[in-house]
Amino acid sequence: SSKLIDGKSIAKKVREEISSEIMKIKDSTGIVPGLAVILVGSRKDSQTYVRNKKNACEDVGIASYEVNLSEDCTEEEVINHISVFNDNSAVHGILVQLPLPRHMNEEKILNAVSIEKDVDGFHPLNIGRLAMQGRDPLFVPCTPKGCMELLRRYDIEIKGKRAVVIGRSNIVGMPTALLLQRENATVSIVHSYTKNPEEITRQADIVISAAGVANLVRGSWLKSGAVVIDVGINPVDDANNPRGYRLVGDVCFEEACNVASAITPVPGGVGPMTIAMLLSNTLSSVKRIHSLN
Ligand code: NAD
DSSP states (O other), X not given: OOEEOOHHHHHHHHHHHHHHHHHHHHHHHOOOOEEEEEEESOOHHHHHHHHHHHHHHHHHTOEEEEEEEOTTOOHHHHHHHHHHHHHOTTOOEEEEOSSOOTTSOXXXXXHHSOGGGOTTOOXXXXXXXXXXXXXXXXXXXXXXXXXXXXXXXXXOOOTTOEEEEEOOOTTTHHHHHHXXXXXXXXXXXXXXTOSSHHHHHTTOSEEEEOSOOTTOBOXXXXXXXXXXXXXXXXXXXXXXXXXXXXXEOSBOHHHHHTTOSEEOOSSSSHHHHHHHHHHHHHHHHHHHHTTOO
């Protein structure tokens, strides 16, 4: 059976590394890293994500600044808050929690974040640079970066390998495919219109699934010895769970364990890495802005 890729323990290690680096920066320069989070509306899931991010910041010594705006506020109000944070030298990272209310133009708002403080990596210019040969984004989106960090820390070779990414969203699938390509994998993208996805996926040495569909990837979709990174977080009914549901990935974990050489669990795989990478992006922002290193 497969080796478990333990995102929870890698994320803990990453956070400890970040924490000690921040401590050193504080001691030698007095600079305190700061992250600003803008939340629009009152979605329960978004509130939970924001709370988790704030707690993670506190743990490693990053000051967090939070703005909560009502669902019916204007685009202009959101952009005004972003501008104030852009000009605030105590703030090194700015993130706007997605999704935004439907009446807002997401691109316009993400465009307002200074690319120097775009720790989510969603600014069109950072995405554009990610897609271009010979150019480097200032920041890479956190979930894709977390997937790559897991591959790196488990010494999984990417160069020359066949990789399949399932899903092509702006926040996960698309940037993940670009990152794998930058590391010289041969990348295919499988999406909801792909015919014979299992046949394409079976060719992959590395499979990264971010479709948001429980049990999409069966054992029969995998080549023997493939490495599987499961980004999906999907609720499925579970009468034995006090909440009435439990969370599973996109991959049939038990089946995949008989075929894959290594696999991430859900929960405890990519999930914890996402927040760790947000902290990492905030730290690298501080270092760039203050020319530390
Ligand atoms: P999304 O809905 O924006 O995109 C899903 C993508 O999957 C689309 O490109 C679609 O074409 C593709 N897809 C959908 N059904 C498919 C199918 N049957 N076969 C092949 N492709 C299919 O979702 P997202 O925001 O990219 O998130 C994807 C999943 O990852 C969700 O379960 C989400 O909860 C999870 N997620 C996890 C983290 C984390 O930190 N671990 C972060 C973000 C998202």
